[in-house]
Structures are given as C-alpha cells and as structure tokens.
Ligand SMILES: *[C@@H]1O[C@H](CO)[C@@H](O)[C@H](O)[C@H]1NC(C)=O
Ligand SMILES: *[C@@H]1O[C@H](CO)[C@@H](O)[C@H](O)[C@H]1NC(C)=O
Ligand SMILES: *[C@@H]1O[C@H](CO)[C@@H](O)[C@H](O)[C@H]1NC(C)=O
C-alpha cells in the first residue's frame with residue numbers, strides 16, 4: 169500500500185505571499201533577491217526561516233533536498249513511526265562504516281529527506297531529532313557544559329530557558345485526560361510553536377511502571393524530566409498535537425507563517441557546495457536533477473547551513489572547508505583549513521531489549537491482526553484518537569551508574585555532572601522493531617546517553633553526490649561498553665519489581681550470566697537511536713579547534729553560519745530534537761542582532 173498522496177503545491181503569488189515551490193524555474197520567474205538562504209528545511213532550519221521572516225524587510229529562502237511532507241501518512245500518524253521501513257522516499261538511506269565496537273557491523277543511519285528533515289521522519293525514515301517525536305531537553309549540566317566549553321554563557325541552561333519555552337506550546341493530550349501529577353507546568357512554555365504533550369491513549373502497563381518506581385530502589389519517580397534535573401522515571405513527552413505529529417514543517421512552516429510574503433521554500437534542491445563570492449561565502453550551489461547542471465543562488469546577507477550533522481560537514485568538505493591536506497588528497501581544492509570539520513561525531517548507542525509477557529494487550533496484537541489495525545486506523549482517521557495518537561514510549565527512565573565505578577578512575581566520567589544520566593531506559597508496551605509472528609512483549613530499551621566515544625564524517629571521493637563515510641564509533645570507548653552493560657542489568661532489574669509479577673516472563677535473546685556474555689550480546693545487537701551531533705562544533709573564539717564560534721559563524725569566514733546539531737560540542741543526555749529547536753531559536757536571535 170502506498171501512503172504517499174499527491175503533494176499539495178501552494179499557489180504562488182508574486183504579490184502577497186511566500187510559497188513552497190518545487191521547481192527552480194518558478195523561483196527564477198519571481199526574480200527575487202534573498203537576504204538569507206537556509207540550507208536544509210529540517211528541525212533547526214525551519215526555526216531560523218520562521219524567525220528571520222518576522223522582519224518583513226528580510227527575504228528568506230529555504231532549500232530542502234527532499235520533497236513535501238504533506239499527505240505522507242507515515243509522517244502524520246504518530247504511531248506509524250514504528251511501521252515504515254528504511255530506504256523510503258523520505259530517507260537519505262545512509263549506513264555507517266563497519267563499527268569496531270559492534271563486531272564490525274555496518275548499521276542503518278537514517279536521516280530525513282523531506283521538508284521538516286528528521287523532524288518529519290518516523291522511525292526508519294530517519295530521525296535526526298524527531299525520530300519518535302520524543303521531546304526531552306537534557307540536564308542543566310549538559311547546557312552549562314556547552315557554556316563552559318565555548319566560553320559563552322549564552323549557551324547555559326538559565327540563558328537558554330527562554331528559548332526552550334519560546335519553542336514550546338504545551339498542548340492537551342489527544343484524549344484530553346487529566347494530566348495533573350504527570351508533568352510540572354512551571355517548567356514549560358504555553359505560547360510557543362512546537363506542540364508538546366503527554367501520551368493521549370493509556371496503556372495497560374502505565375500503572376505497573378509507576379508502581380515499580382516506588383517498589384524498587386534506584387528508579388525514583390520524576391514528575392518532569394524536562395525540569396533540567398532528569399534523573400528518575402517519568403511520563404514521556406512528545407511532539408504531537410491533536411493526534412498528529414508536530415514537526416518543524418507543520419509548526420514553524422504552518423500556513424500562517426508561509427503566508428508571509430518574504431518566506432519561500434524550494435523543495436528537491438540538494439545543496440552540494442557553498443562558494444565564495446566577493447570575499448564572503450554567500451553562494452550556494454545545488455542540483456534539482458541529479459544528472460543536471462549545477463545551479464547557484466547568492467544571498468545578500470548570510471547563508472545558514474542547517475543540513476544536519478551528516479549533511480553540514482559533507483557540504484563544507486566538498487566546498488574545500490576542512491582539513492586542507494586531506495581535501496587535497498581527495499582532489500578537492502582547499503579553500504579554508506578547518507581540520508575539525510566532520511570530526512568528533514557523537515551518537516547515542518541503543519539496544520532493543522524486549523521481554524516476553526503474559527498479556528495479549530500490547531502493540532503486537534494489532535500487528536498480528538489486520539482487522540484490529542484497520543479499526544485503530546479508522547478511529548484515528550475519523551477522530552484523531554485511539555492507540556495511534558502516540559509514539560510507543562509511554563515512559564522513560566534517566567539513570568546513572570555509581571559515581572565510584574572503577575572505570576571512571578581510568579577514563580573519567582563522561583557525563584556532564586552528577587545530575588546527568590549515563591543511560592536511558594525506554595519503556596514501551598511492545599517490541600519496537602518488527603516483532604516475531606507470535607508473542608507479546610515489553611520493551612525496556614537501554615541507551616548510552618553520555619557517551620565518550622567520538623567518530624567522524626569524512627569523504628572518500630570528490631563526487632558531490634556520493635554518500636559521506638559515517639563513523640559514529642559506537643561503543644568505541646571502554647567506558648561506554650561499561651555503561652551499556654550496567655544499563656542492560658538495570659533494564660532487567662526493573663522488570664523484577666513486584667508490579668511485573670505474573671507479567672514479565674523472560675528476556676528475549678538475552679541469556680547472559682557473565683559480563684562478557686552481556687557485552688557479546690550488546691556488540692552483536694546494538695544499534696543507534698539516530699542522535700548524531702558534533703561534526704561542526706562550537707569552540708571558543710580563539711580556539712585552535714572547532715568549526716564555528718559561539719555565535720555560530722564559521723571560523724575565519726564571512727557570510728556563513730551553521731545552525732543545526734552539528735555545532736553541539738557535547739551530546740546532551742536527551743533525545744536531540746529539543747536541542748535542535750533550542751539552537752534554532754537562539755541562533756535566530758544571534759542572526760537578527762547582526763542585521764537589525
Ligand atoms: C529583476 O529585478 C531587478 C531588480 O531587482 C530588475 O532590475 C530586473 O529588471 C528584473 N528582471 C525581470 C525580468 O523582471
Ligand atoms: C532512498 O531510497 C528510496 C527507495 O529506494 C528512494 O526513493 C529515495 O530517493 C532514496 N533517497 C535518496 C536521498 O536518494
Ligand atoms: C589533517 O589530516 C591529516 C591526514 O590527512 C592528519 O595527519 C592531520 O593531523 C590533520 N590535521 C589536523 C590539524 O587535524
């Protein structure tokens with residue numbers, strides 16, 4: 169079955185409104201000059217486009233490599249985030265290099281290839297930041313570490329809090345249930361743009377999870393994981409509004425914003441390079457037809473690279489901005505020596521861990537019963553209610569290994585501080601990957617959220633359209649292997665709470681009694697939660713490393729900024745969607761200050 173409906177192309181009016189265009193000829197016919205060109209209509213890019221176009225004197229163009237998000241049901245229906253397979257029309261279809269820490273396996277590294285970028289993408293469609301629509305900011309310490317390492321206090325938690333609330337419009341859940349005791353209104357924004365809510369359909373394990381938090385030591389209930397102090401187990405928060413995914417395309421590019429006469433989006437425009445003209449890097453080179461001639465457009469003020477942690481370094485390197493000696497070897501003319509471009513890639517390693525359960529009321533039941541699945545869809549389609557209004561993550565735990573763990577003596581503690589988690593447990597009422605033909609399951613999925621491992625995004629050819637080499641270096645450091653091992657033990661221990669008596673039967677596939685056996689299971693099965701960051705990192709203005717200054721301008725160049733998760737110097741202990749929005753909001757103010 170094809171879920172792709174014909175995309176809607178908004179009417180173009182040269183007089184009174186901006187538009188989403190599909191063909192550069194339509195753009196050229198308008199004969200416009202753009203002040204800002206945003207490369208990538210993803211999570212952060214659409215924030216910048218929205219905020220800069222608040223000034224009617226500034227004309228903004230977004231170039232998006234993928235197509236329209238309109239009418240793509242896998243993107244709209246929240247719970248379909250589990251159903252899409254990789255290599256769809258909305259996916260960049262990347263895979264990693266062979267991962268030493270994963271027994272040499274190459275794994276999928278999906279990214280959104282659609283307006284909204286990874287904010288529009290569901291599970292296998294990518295997910296730079298909006299994978300499962302999970303909205304978690306991280307700890308105060310995560311952001312305070314950014315401020316310390318960049319020597320810019322503007323990146324501290326306290327100074328970013330106004331941008332967090334500016335991004336967020338807290339919204340009622342789809343079933344309008346009473347949410348008292350499930351979140352703390354004091355830490356949220358109610359007048360922003362991206363909808364954030366609690367799950368809108370109860371699951372039969374909700375009460376068991378909450379009971380387990382008081383039955384066991386070490387899993388305290390946390391009223392609100394977005395308070396800056398995430399440690400504990402709490403209710404998941406997700407970017408869903410009225411039963412539909414809220415992505416940067418549906419929120420920051422909603423019709424009231426696209427109605428502005430100074431905001432344009434060109435789809436199917438894959439940027440290949442940024443080029444210097446008159447001493448500034450304000451020209452973008454792109455293709456619409458992969459076999460066609462390169463096209464160029466020049467901004468009068470700035471080019472904003474928001475192509476994500478893979479796309480941004482890929483474009484910079486092809487533009488000759490990177491390690492000059494490596495670029496020369498590849499036959500790329502060096503333009504500006506910035507050896508940190510593409511280095512320091514960080515990602516979160518995950519292990520899909522499931523438990524066979526004594527129940528028939530899990531996701532699997534609808535997966536195995538087409539009639540039930542059709543009923544659930546019909547309910548969603550007529551009333552935007554029912555089981556499809558949610559992502560599968562009803563609850564999340566954010567936990568630490570002991571501060572005195574011996575591995576830290578040798579390698580240090582990679583977390584941002586004592587109130588920052590080392591690992592996450594994602595709890596779901598079923599198996600998150602496609603389940604086997606029989607059985608019902610519980611997921612308690614461990615994720616290493618403060619990893620020490622760093623990898624890279626590099627090129628192996630000067631072919632502008634080739635995929636880059638993506639090496640997240642999963643489990644490349646001893647400390648990450650240790651944390652994942654302890655996280656697996658913690659996940660298993662969580663299922664021993666009395667609340668799970670007569671319910672949890674056995675762990676799927678995990679038959680390990682020794683640390684070495686756990687490690688072997690992890691290396692054979694771990695994957696990614698698709699949170700790449702760090703490949704065009706911020707650093708202090710005078711630093712000998714890094715790619716951008718704390719105001720996100722590319723070091724040593726004029727006219728070019730980076731606004732996406734590639735600027736993150738240390739990965740936050742969080743799903744990275746919220747950070748992408750926060751960066752987009754602060755960056756918009758930094759850019760406005762330069763041009764007011
Ligand atoms: C395009 O706009 C410029 C001014 O911005 C004007 O000089 C030129 O005549 C216009 N071209 C067409 C074909 O309208
Ligand atoms: C990913 O694969 C799908 C299916 O083959 C294809 O439609 C899509 O265009 C591919 N994405 C890119 C960026 O090439
Ligand atoms: C640049 O890359 C070369 C390998 O091509 C490497 O030897 C060198 O250390 C790199 N330079 C920096 C400053 O990282």
Ligand SMILES: *[C@@H]1O[C@H](CO)[C@@H](O)[C@H](O)[C@H]1NC(C)=O
Nearest residue numbers: 507508511512705713714737
């Ligand atoms: C990687 O990041 C660290 C800070 O976390 C920095 O000290 C180091 O210089 C960076 N390496 C490169 C190649 O940019």
Ligand SMILES: *[C@@H]1O[C@H](CO)[C@@H](O)[C@H](O)[C@H]1NC(C)=O
Nearest residue numbers: 533536537538539540541543
């Ligand atoms: C499948 O679901 C339908 C609709 O809920 C239900 O009537 C039917 O009994 C289910 N079939 C099985 C085999 O459970």
Ligand SMILES: *[C@@H]1O[C@H](CO)[C@@H](O)[C@H](O)[C@H]1NC(C)=O
Nearest residue numbers: 171241545546548549550551
């Ligand atoms: C959803 O409902 C609309 C009518 O509101 C209908 O046209 C459409 O076919 C339904 N979609 C599916 C996939 O059943």
Ligand SMILES: *[C@@H]1O[C@H](CO)[C@@H](O)[C@H](O)[C@H]1NC(C)=O
Nearest residue numbers: 525526527669670671672673
């Ligand atoms: C399954 O649950 C029922 C109660 O719902 C209980 O009677 C039965 O013992 C459980 N089975 C197992 C194997 O735990």
Ligand SMILES: *[C@@H]1O[C@H](CO)[C@@H](O)[C@H](O)[C@H]1NC(C)=O
Nearest residue numbers: 674677678679680681682685
């Ligand atoms: C679990 O491992 C033990 C010892 O390695 C082995 O004897 C047993 O058969 C295994 N059980 C399963 C279900 O694989």
